[in-house]
Amino acid sequence: MSVISVGQAVVLGAVEGVTEFLPVSSTGHLKITEGLMSIPVDDDAVVGFSAVIQVGAIAAVLVYFFKDIVRICAAWGRGIANKEERYHHDYKFAWWVIYATIPIVIVGLAAKPLIEGPLASLWVVAASLIVGSGVMWAADQMGRHKRGEDDTTFKDAMLVGSSQILALLFPGFSRSGATMSTALILDLDRVAATRLSFFLGIPALTGAGLYELKDALGAGVGAAPLIVGTLVSFVVAYASIAWLLRFVAKHSFNAFVIYRLVVGVLLLGLLSTGAINS
Secondary structure: OOOOOHHHHHHHHHHHHHHOOOOOOHHHHHHHHHHHOOOOOOOHHHHHHHHHHHHHHHHHHHHHOHHHHHHHHHHHHHHHHOHHHHHOHHHHHHHHHHHHHHHHHHHHHHOHHHHOOHHHOHHHHHHHHHHHHHHHHHHHHHOOOOEOHHHOOHHHHHHHHHOHHHHHHOOOOOHHHHHHHHHHHOOEOHHHHHHHHHHHHHHHHHHHHHHHHHHHHHHOOOHHHHHHHHHHHHHHHHHHHHHHHHHHOOOOOHHHHHHHHHHHHHHHHHHHHOOOOO
16 A cells, blocks of 8 residues: 555645745655655655656756757757867756766765655754755845856856755755755856756756655555656646746745745744644
8 A cells, every 4th residue: 555645646746846946945845744644754655755756847847948958958969079069058058967966966875864864854854944044045135146047157057056965965955945045146146046946956856756766666655646746746846937937037035035934933833842743
């Protein structure tokens, strides 16, 4: 019998889709939702399920940015075949995304027992939500928002890509929040920071989902909940991406900062009173 029902998969897929690319921590919200539904957050099958349904959200990115991805991949292919094409920014950017993914892969494999064990606690999620909100607020204030997407460099990509490690080790910090905050500190504007976060998330999250797939199935999650959760995640994530890009073009990240603080404090209260199991 699956440890996650189809009905629960629908709820978790919706939560994943809404929060994966918003800087509020999808992992944190999934763990909170799992806790509220009395699903064991540190169960191997549950951890695997959470990683697999991220593939639905990544598929939404691939569809939404299809033209951009085709353009970048085409430039990369031309550069591989023709040395004269290697000056093109899109060719360089494709390599930067690949290089920037290496740090999180290394840490993810090396720290897997910690990530799926002690660091999976809701206490960690609550603390990370609060600390991460402070980092995001400071980054938004410090950043001069003067550089666009075409101004990104190899250094930018490596620093932003490496910042994903924070969310990997501390669920609740938010992969989107960490990458966007780092990009803002590097003076990228909010739209460029958000788009860079999307592109850097494609290989990292896809790899994590595929890596966890066999463990999720083998550990007790049925195929039906995985499929349903992934499909719901895709649909909801697509709408979330479209909304976020419009929002950051005209607003600061303060709304997300306040939301994270409220959720973090509420979660601490629920854990302290025993209303939810860590």
